Amino acid sequence: MSFISYLINGISLGSIYALIALGYTMVYGIAKMLNFAHGDIIMIGGYTIFVVMNTLGMPPILGVLVAVVVCTILGVTIEKIAYKPLRQASPLAVLITAIGVSYLLQNVALLIFGANTKLFTSVVSIPAISLADGQINLSGETTVTIVVSVVIMVGLMLFIRKSKTGQAMLAVSEDKGAAELMGINVNATIAVTFAIGSALAAIAGALLCSAYPTLTPYTGAMPGIKAFVAAVFGGIGSIPGAFIGGILLGVIENLSKAYISSQMADAIVFAVLIVVLLVKPTGILGKKISEKV
Amino acid sequence: MAMLEVKDLEVHYGVIKAIKGISFEVNQGEVIALIGANGAGKTTILHTVTGLIPSSKGTITFEGNDITRMPGHKIVYLGMAHVPEGRRVFSQLTVLQNLKMGAYTRKDKKEIEDTLKMVYQKFPRLEERKNQTAGTLSGGEQQMLAMGRALMSHPKIILMDEPSMGLSPIFVEEIFNIIREISKSGTTVLLVEQNAKKALSIANRAYVLETGKIALQGDADVLMNDESVKKAYLGE
Ligand SMILES: Nc1ncnc2c1ncn2[C@@H]1O[C@H](COP(=O)(O)OP(=O)(O)O)[C@@H](O)[C@H]1O
Ligand SMILES: [Mg+2]
Numbered sequence: 254m255s256f257i258s259y260l261i262n263g264i265s266l267g268s269i270y271a272l273i274a275l276g277y278t279m280v281y282g283i284a285k286m287l288n289f290a291h292g293d294i295i296m297i298g299g300y301t302i303f304v305v306m307n308t309l310g311m312p313p314i315l316g317v318l319v320a321v322v323v324c325t326i327l328g329v330t331i332e333k334i335a336y337k338p339l340r341q342a343s344p345l346a347v348l349i350t351a352i353g354v355s356y357l358l359q360n361v362a363l364l365i366f367g368a369n370t371k372l373f374t375s376v377v378s379i380p381a382i383s384l385a386d387g388q389i390n391l392s393g394e395t396t397v398t399i400v401v402s403v404v405i406m407v408g409l410m411l412f413i414r415k416s417k418t419g420q421a422m423l424a425v426s427e428d429k430g431a432a433e434l435m436g437i438n439v440n441a442t443i444a445v446t447f448a449i450g451s452a453l454a455a456i457a458g459a460l461l462c463s464a465y466p467t468l469t470p471y472t473g474a475m476p477g478i479k480a481f482v483a484a485v486f487g488g489i490g491s492i493p494g495a496f497i498g499g500i501l502l503g504v505i506e507n508l509s510k511a512y513i514s515s516q517m518a519d520a521i522v523f524a525v526l527i528v529v530l531l532v533k534p535t536g537i538l539g540k541k542i543s544e545k546v
Numbered sequence: 547m548a549m550l551e552v553k554d555l556e557v558h559y560g561v562i563k564a565i566k567g568i569s570f571e572v573n574q575g576e577v578i579a580l581i582g583a584n585g586a587g588k589t590t591i592l593h594t595v596t597g598l599i600p601s602s603k604g605t606i607t608f609e610g611n612d613i614t615r616m617p618g619h620k621i622v623y624l625g626m627a628h629v630p631e632g633r634r635v636f637s638q639l640t641v642l643q644n645l646k647m648g649a650y651t652r653k654d655k656k657e658i659e660d661t662l663k664m665v666y667q668k669f670p671r672l673e674e675r676k677n678q679t680a681g682t683l684s685g686g687e688q689q690m691l692a693m694g695r696a697l698m699s700h701p702k703i704i705l706m707d708e709p710s711m712g713l714s715p716i717f718v719e720e721i722f723n724i725i726r727e728i729s730k731s732g733t734t735v736l737l738v739e740q741n742a743k744k745a746l747s748i749a750n751r752a753y754v755l756e757t758g759k760i761a762l763q764g765d766a767d768v769l770m771n772d773e774s775v776k777k778a779y780l781g782e
Binding site: 417420421423424427428430431433434435436437438439 | 596597598617618619620622623627628630634635636637638639643646647648650651695699
């Protein structure tokens with residue numbers, strides 16, 4: 254029975270990785286860049302909720318809403334100021350810029366909030382569930398995280414399949430020039446992608462900080478890297494891939510912690526990634542990329 | 547006033563001047579051919595007209611609107627479609643999704659449906675393969691898809707960049723028949739071709755491009771009998 258508890262908690266942690274990985278994978282699919290500052294958006298989301306709830310004493314739901322708005326604006330602004338001018342530049346220049354933005358966000362947080370760990374108040378207020386005569390215990394955070402992630406995933410798939418903007422995203426991810434010739438505003442489509450990715454990061458931040466209630470300027474860094482791994486795991490550029498990759502990562506990590514060693518958990522996660530990539534270099538759901546010149 | 551007017555156009559790639567001051571015009575209802583050897587600058591001109599690359603000098607006017615600095619996606623809304631070199635269909639999407647993408651600028655579902663029927667009539671092969679991903683089509687079929695996709699925007703003028711490139715003679719024949727039909731149904735055509743003989747045979751007028759400059763221009767049947775054109779482009 255404890256196995257099922259570990260499994261469900263792994264799925265919950267994995268759902269958070271999945272939400273973050275969606276941002277990585279969508280931005281990669283459409284702008285063909287790795288936005289390494291994506292993880293730090295989570296941390297900004299966390300501090301925003303902290304300020305709204307603890308400093309201003311507002312209700313949690315308002316905190317989450319404000320965080321979504323702040324992170325969306327931040328994500329779009331970063332794209333416009335830091336990445337858009339580099340649209341024609343080499344991928345390496347863009348990558349270095351993204352790392353620079355990541356450090357900038359961490360240091361701004363350090364400046365404003367200091368290095369001390371802040372205690373985060375959970376935004377979830379539903380009670381824990383006890384199943385199978387108390388043998389399986391699920392915290393409110395675990396349940397909410399899984400439900401929220403599934404709803405977002407389904408919503409995102411529908412949005413891409415059914416909406417005009419979603420179709421534009423598909424076109425832009427394949428061929429920007431051809432998309433422009435269809436009448437699609439490529440720059441606006443890229444901006445929307447950053448907006449969606451950042452909004453998801455804010456929600457991931459709320460869930461992450463609720464489950465692991467400490468907040469520092471580096472809170473987003475490790476989950477960011479793991480979500481990136483999840484995105485590569487599932488096949489970078491693939492939305493269902495990011496979801497599956499995220500969940501798998503969370504499950505592997507949690508089961509390793511429970512049964513092997515909590516110090517070794519991260520090493521095991523990365524070892525599994527390496528094996529997967531050796532067997533299938535494009536990731537679980539990744540398509541063969543036929544680079545066009 | 548001409549439908550499309552290009553005046554003293556210059557285009558640079560970095561410091562290299564690819565288009566060195568050219569002027570041409572396309573009147574409503576015409577088929578205009580732009581011919582020239584590989585590297586003469588034909589593709590560059592089309593890309594500049596449809597706003598994919600910026601010009602460094604000169605003006606481009608479409609139906610009286612100055613579109614010189616207009617972003618590409620806005621030009622599509624004015625009624626200009628571009629069948630790009632190398633077709634550039636969305637290879638991961640199905641034939642039908644590609645065609646729908648061509649109607650991105652339009653809102654009226656009924657009108658889009660009607661255009662789709664018209665495109666299927668012109669290209670029955672596309673209807674047969676509507677649920678197939680575009681990447682799995684043959685080169686000729688992809689060319690048809692690229693043309694059908696452009697027609698889906700219901701354009702006033704359609705720019706085509708080497709539609710016959712790399713196709714078997716049967717497909718070339720079919721593609722040129724369809725260009726003729728498109729023109730008959732009232733759409734203006736600006737056709738870029740290396741296949742000068744074919745292009746001149748369906749064009750009203752033509753411009754001969756040589757390393758970024760217009761070397762010759764005139765009625766297509768006159769150019770077809772011009773000694774220098776015969777020698778350089780018709781292989782006679
Ligand atoms: N992206 C580019 N960067 C640099 N030079 C280019 C680029 N595209 C084309 N050129 C150069 O511009 C000239 C015209 O090219 P292009 O318009 O493609 O000719 P055409 O379509 O007539 O074959 C050529 O000399 C080509 O090498
Ligand atoms: Mg060309």
